[in-house]
Amino acid sequence: MLKQVKEIYEYREMIYTLVRKDLRGRYKGSVLGFMWTFINPLFQLLIYTLVFSVIMRSGEEQYYLFLFVCLIPWMFFSASVTDGSTAILREKEMIKKIYFPRGVLPIAAVTSGFVNMLLTFIVVIAVTLISGRGMNPVAYLCLPLVMIVEYLLCIGVAFIVSALTVYFRDLQYILGIITMGMQYASPVMYRVNDDRVPAKFAWIFKVNPMTSILNVYRDILYDKVVPNPAELGYAFCLGIIFIVFGFWLFNKLQKGFAENF
Amino acid sequence: MDNENAIEVKNVSKAFKVYFDKGTELKEKLLFWKRNRFENRVVLDNISFNVKKGEAIGLVGRNGCGKSTTLKLLTKIIYPNSGTVELKGRVSSLIELGAGFHPDMSGRENIYTNASIFGLNRKEIDARLDEIIEFSELGDYIDNPVRTYSSGMYMRLAFSVAINVDADILLIDEILAVGDANFQAKCFNKLREIKGNGTTIVIVSHSLAQIEQICDRSIWIKEGHIEEMGLPKDVHLDYLNYMNSERIDRKEREEFAKINRGNRYGSQKVMFSDVHLLDAEGKDVKTIRTGDGVTLDLKYECKEPIEDAVFGFGIFRSDGVWVYGTNTRIDRKPNFDIKKDGSYVVKIDELNLIPGEYWMDVTIEFGEGNPVDYYKKALKFEVVSNITDVGICRIPHEWTLNI
Known part of the structure; x- marks a missing residue:
């Protein structure tokens, strides 16, 4: 397995070019081009602000921010699952004809989503500061940590779903439904300990690997507290488990890729 | 793995599942799970070979014999069912040219994309960039988007990247048809x-002449196993011989009656019963290398005696050009009569014909050109060579240059 890791490292330039190609190609031909990366979340935020502070008032002060600091990391996760599931299928012509460590494809798919999230975070942080929410500098130091943990988890998940989808094509559509459901079994829209969440459903939140990560994001950005080390540590372990298991499974399954298209 | 070897293939077998009706969707899998019948088609059956460092080998064989599968196993695109494939060093393959090219990006940017797929990092690509651009002959076009390129320019750029990777092992599948x-x-x-x-090189090609010019060794793969391995020139001759005999046999069977009726005339008092072309070792051949020695071996049956008989033969190119003809009278052999069955041979020390397809007529006459058995197209054969001189026959020559 170490050999495979080393090989992927040797192909880092390929990951880089794939990510660049994806990011540059995304808004190709549009007038505003790359600006859409910022305009999109900005308007999304504007709509949430309107809806949740005028129509659907919530118990949380500044609910739009409460929602937004978790929604952006969640969207990165959900994009990693859906884009990741087709990462291998999309490049089947290349896989049939040329060798490269197949692992670079899901890694590149997740990385371009990650870069997109980082850019969106410029908007998130700017709005938190402007809206008068303020910041806790010590807590902010943990932000890169939780981002890396989420990145690892997403790569792990993408390894698993990209490899399985080759053998079982329906998975890409099933995953779309699963991630949609998972969003409501996560702390994106309400706190896990919210009164409205029945105690007998609490286990669903525990099963969701994103729960701890989202809690940490909210601690840092919304509640302005240094996240609980145990929660961050748990999330980190989960990330490691996913990436190790994912990579192991991926390497098992990748041998048959070229024959299953 | 032996230190001298760059590639070791040991007891490799590969079979593909050919589904009669394959379902990859959930619905199909659930509904038709009984219908997932398949047939195991064995493409490679227990093949082993080694390639030494710095050696160039060619894989030859008819379509579907498993040579491209072998190449795919070497590149690790697919994996064997049993056996092992080991390669040492960086591998570059000229199988798919221009992998990952993006039409909207410039030639220069695509060099980075394409080279990165071969596992080069930025520094390594930077170091090769000038050489790649120069080799591609694209000049100033290099900064234009690839979609504006002609197909020739596109292939030239792709080839330039692939060949400048500086691999330890280079795998090539039918690519030398790039550009002008x-x-x-x-x-x-x-x-x-x-x-x-x-660099160690493995080439799959139908152009045997190209393989002969580059490779030290050829491997002939026939129906999933290695039929012969050795010097390209020897292997190719056997391979062509096999291919031609298959083809000619088929044609002969179809045309047998026609040949016998339409291509044979004369009084038929004496008739050829057996016509063979033999190589130096006495083996029946259908493919000859320019300059090889051959023997024409003929048997005849005598139904009625004839006097003052004349044997002859003529060689024609497939387009009908009469290349050569002679008979026992022209060659001033003593006169003879035929009274019973017999045979004769014609030994040709060097058949200096230019590569192509030929046929041979053999004749028995009597007196002044009265046909007894004039057997047209009695033999068909092919001449091959890795020298590309032109014309009808190779005239022995030597150059002396005083420059």
């Missing part, structure tokens, strides 16, 4: 240079 004649010659020279630098 000049560029092909340039690619070929580059390939020689690469080989000279100690």
